[in-house]
Amino acid sequence: xxxxxxxxxxxxxxxxxxxxxxxxxxxxxxxxxxxxxxxxxxxxxxxxxxxxxxxxxxxxxxxxxxxxxxxxxxxxxxxxxxxxxxxxxxxxxxxxxxxxxxxxxxxxxxxxxx
Amino acid sequence: xxxxxxxxxxxxxxxxxxxxxxxxxxxxxxxxxxxxxxxxxxxxxxxxxxxxxxxxxxxxxxxxxxxxxxxxxxxxxxxxxxxxxxxxxxxxxxxxxxxxxxxxxxxxxxxxxx
Numbered sequence: 081x082x083x084x085x086x087x088x089x090x091x092x093x094x095x096x097x098x099x100x101x102x103x104x105x106x107x108x109x110x111x112x113x114x115x116x117x118x119x120x121x122x123x124x125x126x127x128x129x130x131x132x133x134x135x136x137x138x139x140x141x142x143x144x145x146x147x148x149x150x151x152x153x154x155x156x157x158x159x160x161x162x163x164x165x166x167x168x169x170x171x172x173x174x175x176x177x178x179x180x181x182x183x184x185x186x187x188x189x190x191x192x193x194x
Numbered sequence: 195x196x197x198x199x200x201x202x203x204x205x206x207x208x209x210x211x212x213x214x215x216x217x218x219x220x221x222x223x224x225x226x227x228x229x230x231x232x233x234x235x236x237x238x239x240x241x242x243x244x245x246x247x248x249x250x251x252x253x254x255x256x257x258x259x260x261x262x263x264x265x266x267x268x269x270x271x272x273x274x275x276x277x278x279x280x281x282x283x284x285x286x287x288x289x290x291x292x293x294x295x296x297x298x299x300x301x302x303x304x305x306x307x308x
Contacts, residue, residue, distance in 0.1 A: 114296060123198075123284055123299040170237065181227065181250060182286075182297065184237040 082107045084173050086185035093161045095194045101156040103171030103185060112174035113154045114182065115145055117167045124170065130154060141165070161192045196221065198287050198300035206306045212273040215303045219266050219287030226268040227297065228260060231282040240283075243268055244290075275307045 083106045093099045105111055112131055116124040128139025135147045145156045154171060171185040199218040207213050219226050228240040239252040243262035260270040266287075272279055282304050286297035 116299070121301075121304070123200075123301040124286075126296050126298065129296050172237075180225070180242055181239040181252070182229075182237075183239070186236050 082173065082175055082183055084171050084183055084185040086169075086171055086188045088188050089186075090189040090191065092191045092193065095163050095192050096160050099158050099161040099165070099190065099192070101169050101171075101188045101190060103154045103156065105152050105154060105171075105173050107173055107175065111154075113145075113147065114172045114174065115139065115143070115154075115156050116170045116172065118170065118187075119167050127156070127169075161190075163192050163194050166190055166192045198285055198298050200283075200285050200300035200303050202303060203301065204304045204306075206308060207275050209275055209277060209307055211275050212271060213275060213305060214269055214271045215283055215285075215305070217268045217270075217285030217287075217300060219268070219285075220298055223287035223289050223298075224266050225288040225290060225295075226262055226266060227286045227288075228268070228270050229284045229286065230254075231284060231302070232280075237284075240270065272305075277307050280305060280307045 085104045087102055114129045115127040118124050127143050128137050130137050130147045138144045143158050147154050168187050168189055170187050172182040201216045225244045227242040229237050231237050241251045241260050242249045246262045257273045262268045282302045284299050284302045286299045288295045288297050
């Protein structure tokens with residue numbers, strides 16, 4: 081089955097420290113991978129995507145993600161966390177052969193403490 | 195450039211009633227998808243519309259339906275509401291259906307069924 085897993089329900093990090101939010105996927109064919117962020121009572125905001133090309137993808141607000149085909153992972157990273165980064169983060173894979181839908185992971189709450 | 199607009203933002207309905215939610219995509223976007231977000235099930239795909247045609251439907255009962263108009267605006271309807279239909283309903287638009295295009299999400303409609 082095509083799926084996305086976010087193994088951590090919550091990640092805690094101190095402000096100024098690097099952060100990593102993990103994502104692994106299980107899909108056949110080439111994966112099209114996305115990261116979205118959600119703030120309370122809001123919709124999803126696009127952070128970055130991997131379609132093809134460089135394995136290191138740079139996105140909005142200083143975030144980046146590394147695509148690792150051998151480990152089937154697409155971890156989200158940021159060199160220096162901000163308190164304002166605290167939010168709910170979703171990894172998703174786009175399944176063209178299943179009608180162009182996004183399949184989301186369960187989400188990871190990121191808490192950045194000052 | 196206006197984003198994806200969903201109306202209303204909040205809605206309270208009684209069991210057994212029906213409800214219609216509206217989504218206006220970004221100007222020029224022709225693909226509209228709907229997702230349901232609940233604490234228990236996470237983000238789940240409802241359906242996708244492109245050029246006024248439903249292209250795919252998620253695993254939801256027939257009480258959930260939708261349509262897309264010639265101006266790409268979309269509506270979704272839920273009939274005979276159940277308590278379990280309480281959720282945040284998110285609409286997302288994309289220029290086309292190709293894999294290179296990301297989705298832009300609206301802020302959602304929070305539906306509460308009492």
